Amino acid sequence: MSETAQIQTPAHSGQGEEREILRLSGYQRFIHLLVVIAFFILTFTGIPLKFHDWAWAKLIIQALGGYEVARYLHRAGAILTFLYIFLYFAEVAYRFIIKREKGLFWGPDSIIPRVEDITHVVQMVIWFLIGGKRPKIDRWAYWEKFDFFAEAWGNFLLGLTGLILWFPAFFTRLLPGFAIGMSTIIHGIEASLAVCFIFFIHFFNAHLRRAKFPMDMVIVTGRMSMQEFEEDRPAELERVKKDNALFWHQVPPASPALAKVGKTVGLILLALGLGISVCITYSVFFDWISRLIRFIS
Amino acid sequence: MKIRGIFYSSLLTLLLPLAVWAQEPADCLSCHGDKELKKDLADGKTQTLFVEQKDYLQSVHGNLSCTSCHTGITASHPQDQPGKVDCGICHAQETEAYKKSIHAQAFEADPSASPDCLRCHGTHQVQKSGSEKYKKTAVDQCGECHADYRRTYFDTYHGKVVSLGETKDMPLCWDCHSAHEILPMADPQSNISKERVLATCLYCHPDANTKFAQYNVHSDKYSYKNDPISFWTYFVMVLIVFFAFGLWVPHTILWFIRDWLENRKKKKNPETKPPAESGGGA
Numbered sequence: 252m253s254e255t256a257q258i259q260t261p262a263h264s265g266q267g268e269e270r271e272i273l274r275l276s277g278y279q280r281f282i283h284l285l286v287v288i289a290f291f292i293l294t295f296t297g298i299p300l301k302f303h304d305w306a307w308a309k310l311i312i313q314a315l316g317g318y319e320v321a322r323y324l325h326r327a328g329a330i331l332t333f334l335y336i337f338l339y340f341a342e343v344a345y346r347f348i349i350k351r352e353k354g355l356f357w358g359p360d361s362i363i364p365r366v367e368d369i370t371h372v373v374q375m376v377i378w379f380l381i382g383g384k385r386p387k388i389d390r391w392a393y394w395e396k397f398d399f400f401a402e403a404w405g406n407f408l409l410g411l412t413g414l415i416l417w418f419p420a421f422f423t424r425l426l427p428g429f430a431i432g433m434s435t436i437i438h439g440i441e442a443s444l445a446v447c448f449i450f451f452i453h454f455f456n457a458h459l460r461r462a463k464f465p466m467d468m469v470i471v472t473g474r475m476s477m478q479e480f481e482e483d484r485p486a487e488l489e490r491v492k493k494d495n496a497l498f499w500h501q502v503p504p505a506s507p508a509l510a511k512v513g514k515t516v517g518l519i520l521l522a523l524g525l526g527i528s529v530c531i532t533y534s535v536f537f538d539w540i541s542r543l544i545r546f547i548s
Numbered sequence: 549m550k551i552r553g554i555f556y557s558s559l560l561t562l563l564l565p566l567a568v569w570a571q572e573p574a575d576c577l578s579c580h581g582d583k584e585l586k587k588d589l590a591d592g593k594t595q596t597l598f599v600e601q602k603d604y605l606q607s608v609h610g611n612l613s614c615t616s617c618h619t620g621i622t623a624s625h626p627q628d629q630p631g632k633v634d635c636g637i638c639h640a641q642e643t644e645a646y647k648k649s650i651h652a653q654a655f656e657a658d659p660s661a662s663p664d665c666l667r668c669h670g671t672h673q674v675q676k677s678g679s680e681k682y683k684k685t686a687v688d689q690c691g692e693c694h695a696d697y698r699r700t701y702f703d704t705y706h707g708k709v710v711s712l713g714e715t716k717d718m719p720l721c722w723d724c725h726s727a728h729e730i731l732p733m734a735d736p737q738s739n740i741s742k743e744r745v746l747a748t749c750l751y752c753h754p755d756a757n758t759k760f761a762q763y764n765v766h767s768d769k770y771s772y773k774n775d776p777i778s779f780w781t782y783f784v785m786v787l788i789v790f791f792a793f794g795l796w797v798p799h800t801i802l803w804f805i806r807d808w809l810e811n812r813k814k815k816k817n818p819e820t821k822p823p824a825e826s827g828g829g830a
Contacts, residue, residue, distance in 0.1 A: 303711040304702065318714040379802035382809065394799075401792070416705070419763070420755040428762030433781045435704060436769055440785040444792060452796045461807035 270501040271474040278342060280473050285335040286402075291520060292328035294446050296321040298527060301439040307530045329413055336406060359389040359490060364400075368393040389486040394456045405445040412438040443531050450528040454521060466521065471513025472505035576614045577601055579626075603673040635665045645728035650735075663693070668727075677727075683715050690721045697721075700766040717752070724748050724765070 275283070296315065299308035315321050346352045354360045359367075371393050374386035391399075412434035415422045419431050458466045462482070469475050481488055491497050577599060579585060585597040604610055615621050620631035636643035646652055646665070654662035668689060669675075675682040687710070691698030701707040701721065710718050722730075724739060731738035739748045746761040753760065768775045769782035 299712065300705075300708050303708045309712060312712050318709055318712045376802070379799075379806045382806065397796075420753055420757060420760050423760040423763065424757055426759070428759045429764070429767070429777050431760075431763040432704075432767035432775075432778050435767075436778060436781045437785055440782070440789065444785075444789050448792060448796070452800055455800045455804070460803060461811060 269477065269504070271476055271504050272480045272500050273473055273502045274469055274475050275473040277473065280470065282335050282339055282342075283470055285331060285338070287520065289328045289331040289335065290449065291523070292324055293332070293442070294524070294527060296325040296328065297442055298446060298531065301443060302531065302534050305530070305534050307534075311527075326417065329410075329417070332406065332410065336410070359487070362391050362396055362399050364393070364396050368396060387486040387489075388484055389490065390484065398453050398456070401448060402445075405441055408437060408441045409445070412441075443535070446524075447528045447531055450521075450524040454524065458517075458521065466514055466517045468510055468513060471517065472510055474502060474505055573601070573604065573614055599672055607670075607672060607674045608676050609672075609674055642728050645726070648737075649728060649730045650732055651730055661693070663689075680715065683720055686722070687720055696768070697766055700768045703769070704765050704767065706765065719752065723752075 295311055299311045299321065302308040312318055312321055315324070343355070347355050356363055357365075359365075367389070371386040371388060374384075375393075377383070378385050415426070415430060415434040416438060422430065457463065457470070462479075475483070488497075491500060580597055580599045581601055583596075583598050586594045587597055589595055609617070617633045618630050619633075619637075620628070622628045643665075651662050651664075655664050668686065675685075677686075687698070687701075702711050706718050710720065726739050729737075731741075733740050733742075735741060736743050738744065746756060746758055749756040749761045764775070767778045769778040772779045
């Protein structure tokens with residue numbers, strides 16, 4: 252009891268045996284790890300194919316050990332992607348059917364967008380423009396929800412078109428020949444979009460913005476300090492306090508070794524991801540501008 | 549004096565043919581190895597008669613004597629008219645195939661617009677056709693006259709892989725079109741005609757079917773006229789890109805600026821701490 256009381260007045264000191272908020276379960280972090288691994292494999296073996304005439308693309312393929320290697324790694328990445336999609340839905344099914352969790356698909360704890368999210372967007376834009384108070388964000392911020400559904404949509408499109416390109420002879424038994432051409436275009440553009448979105452937008456929202464810079468460790472440790480929790484998710488804190496459930500959300504801090512490894516790996520991946528996104532953006536802009544110049548003249 | 553002259557000239561006429569028929573490249577190159585050797589053409593231009601020895605020796609024909617191709621060379625050489633070289637005397641099969649092609653027809657109509665053997669292979673620097681060096685240049689050569697098809701080839705899977713340096717299993721232009729018996733799609737004999745294109749794909753895709761072969765390997769997403777399906781697919785995808793970044797790039801930039809402003813404010817008067825400042829937490 253004394254422990255809960257101590258934590259309900261969030262510490263300013265931030266030292267000692269402070270307890271932290273558990274935001275992501277081990278299973279969720281494991282799935283996110285699979286997402287990261289698959290995403291990086293697919294990015295670095297796939298993107299060079301779309302931007303094949305650029306020196307940086309050829310360099311990446313050379314560094315990987317030739318196209319033959321990239322070809323197999325890309326398929327391995329695809330299998331990993333299907334695996335984590337399956338694992339994700341397996342957990343959702345488990346929590347919904349067996350554990351009969353409420354609020355999985357609706358309510359403040361759900362990832363499904365709500366009316367409040369629209370108000371949050373409006374409040375956030377007002378905050379951007381004139382400052383003042385930030386919206387009181389609950390369990391999932393609207394930008395996290397957008398990230399989630401963008402990733403889901405991307406996985407659906409990329410998975411479907413990827414399968415068509417992997418087994419073109421099989422799929423053309425069902426589909427017309429031009430489906431292959433459409434898949435090539437969709438797969439390439441959606442992949443470039445996903446890569447640039449993740450590394451420019453998601454990385455900024457989750458890691459690079461001032462409050463989290465350079466990396467939000469929550470994705471590694473699953474934990475968030477009470478102070479951060481209060482600043483970032485005030486609505487959730489209020490709700491949890493009202494239910495007298497704060498105690499159940501609190502855990503001891505993660506091991507510093509995990510945090511250290513996570514941070515090192517995370518920062519390396521961050522640099523790699525930003526690097527390839529800059530290359531993509533540069534190439535696309537250069538392409539379009541030269542096309543425009545040719546079109547005009 | 550006169551007798552000596554007759555003697556010498558008859559000696560020359562006796563020796564010259566011998567010298568000519570035993571010509572090794574080096575003999576011809578004693579004159580043709582000179583960069584300055586030129587010939588005046590009827591239209592006032594000059595044509596160089598220089599033959600680069602290094603290139604020649606490295607070419608597939610490097611160990612042939614010059615006269616095995618230049619069969620028209622006679623003893624009176626610089627004064628004779630050697631005539632054109634006929635590759636067909638040694639490469640009958642390719643020559644027969646070429647004669648049936650659209651390129652041969654177009655060459656007859658306009659030699660500058662369509663390729664003959666020399667345009668594709670060169671004269672004295674013919675490379676082995678299986679060599680990487682030849683493959684790379686040959687695709688670009690086709691592209692000199694078929695720029696759009698070269699572009700669309702490199703815009704689809706086979707070409708992209710080739711562009712990344714993998715030519716081993718991947719089809720180059722002539723793996724689908726054949727190198728010499730190139731015919732337009734409309735000709736039923738063509739490798740890419742409706743009747744035969746499936747067989748062309750089957751060569752490397754053993755599980756191919758009719759609809760698979762209908763996939764246009766030259767599909768062109770930039771051409772609204774030729775390929776509306778690819779064009780609209782491309783168009784919609786570009787709209788999605790603009791939509792996603794149109795929403796989020798301003799969001800990110802504004803957030804960045806606001807963070808920066810808040811931080812400056814905090815630095816200026818650090819004593820006014822929360823609550824509104826730390827994000828409306830209270």
